[in-house]
Amino acid sequence: MPDSLSPATRAITIRDVATLAGVSVGTASKALNGRGKLRPETRERVTSAAEELGFRPNALARGLLSGRTFTVGLVTSDSFGRFSIPVMLGAEDALGAGQMSVFMCDTRDDPIRERHHIQTLLARRVDGLLVTGRRTEPRPSIGSDLPVPVVYAMTQSTSPDDLSVIPDDVGGGELAVRHLLATGRERIGHVAGPYRFLAARQRVAGMTKVLEEAGLPLAGGAPLHGEWSEEWGRQAADILLRAEPDTDAIFCGNDQIARGVAETVRERGRRIPDDVALIGFDNWEAMALASRPPLTTVDMSLGEVGRIAAEHLLAAIAGRPTSGGVETIPCQLVVRESTGPRRH
Amino acid sequence: MPDSLSPATRAITIRDVATLAGVSVGTASKALNGRGKLRPETRERVTSAAEELGFRPNALARGLLSGRTFTVGLVTSDSFGRFSIPVMLGAEDALGAGQMSVFMCDTRDDPIRERHHIQTLLARRVDGLLVTGRRTEPRPSIGSDLPVPVVYAMTQSTSPDDLSVIPDDVGGGELAVRHLLATGRERIGHVAGPYRFLAARQRVAGMTKVLEEAGLPLAGGAPLHGEWSEEWGRQAADILLRAEPDTDAIFCGNDQIARGVAETVRERGRRIPDDVALIGFDNWEAMALASRPPLTTVDMSLGEVGRIAAEHLLAAIAGRPTSGGVETIPCQLVVRESTGPRRH
DNA sequence: CTGAAAGCGCTAACAA
């Protein structure tokens, strides 16, 4: 029975190309890879034969031979969520430039699944692994004796031997408050995310540092910790404005909180930013732009986090490993209409 | 010089296992794969040798030999966006169950990049391709003579020979309006997304069908088309309520529009849902839950879309292809507080 | 029941 119609036709091999060009496979290989000494005309014959047949070398065979597959595994515990996606895009960018393909695996926060995925990826002989997460909290290392380099992005390993790349939340907090100070605010409050989040605590730390340098107290005395939600923003704004009616700026733990705060501030008849300036965190555009007014916010440069992590991984794969430790990527201030000078 | 410390040590091969077990590689292979007839004791010796060495068969070698790699390529033009992600998760679910690993590629909407990614994936000998998008609009086929099966998810191919799986937007529109009718509404308006989106037009079609069946006119006479934004929702609600002050329900093209509509409705002193019921589309939880009140909405079951598409792909890979055409996946109504009976 | 050998598609030595 003949190999029927279309989708089952055998793939083109270099032997087909060699035959069509009237040379041996070895010669064809050299011609296609620009190796060795060949008569230009021969090279040309092979090239066009390959072109004509639509030849694409079998990556499996190459990988088997060379020990390099030009693939990396991207293991995420964030179910491709809001934070890991920009990280992945940045990583894909850097890896794509290096001709690497990416295996994506979602662990659903399950250590068993994680181990299984890593085993599978190693069996596929990936050249390296990128581990991403949703939170910057330290997590257990995926292993210290793996046969390929590993870089953590948007999450950090508890092991100091591993390399982790995360956003600089402390710096982000500093950036936010410096901006508020620069626009003349002096009674600044802070509505934070849950205390159990490292990111929330670090943003507080950055803020505190800048306020202390400026010799200013925090409006309300202490940061208000709650959920990362608009609802919490609404509640907290109520609490804060009741306790400190002359608050003239509020730094919010994320954009959702900021949006909730904005609603309450407006409902209480204060103008933004004329009476109260507002700054968020994350630069989640769907939130920040739809808020009234659009939010000034801190962007964590997640694409950069992914890109840098991927570049470290590529370097390690190329035999130039970065030593272990945590690398933080600076945040960027994105100024919109919710901050500006006071107007009475 | 000895093979130094950890990360560069050669991977374990089946030959190592065979040697340790004191058998030939052929025997080891049979033992590990449960093939042929072996003395149980031999099988056991091999198994534990493999265990001891932490042997993982080289997937490249297997793929080279068998012609099956147990990988698929997932090509997205949505930059891992809000719509393609749930689709991918659903797909990964189905594929993972089939022991398939997934190569992720983002085309950034660039046909050149797309072709390049597909070539690369084919060179890697993926067993199949999944193409996803952000819009349900027909798009050019990625090719009719590819050596592997292809399924489109959350986007459709212009070619009737290709299989596409998309959400049933018409049905979603019907679902929404039927729910409004069931809660006793009779003056229903519609704030839609941009007319250039197929999804927007299909939701209108579903709505129209149900209203006609019920013999009711559309409040405002025609759907109001605009951007998929809160801002448009605010504007459109103003227009609609001015033109038809006794509107008692508004079906919105998506959750962002609904949220904008909600704000305006409240600002104009109407209660939701007592005076005006509101229903959104997408079930984007960050939006739908933060809206006041939380939005009843239509969920497109994107996870299902991805899962079903992946299952068709697996079936095709297994030699049982589904014939070409478009398969639509039903939407689900998610009832929250923005709809309910009228109360005067 | 087990071992030896061939071969998947490719590249790199070595011969011619």
Next chain:
DNA sequence: TTGTTAGCGCTTTCAG
């Protein structure tokens, strides 16, 4: 300059 050969790690005949 080109062809031949060996071998990457594995599975699968086919002998023993």
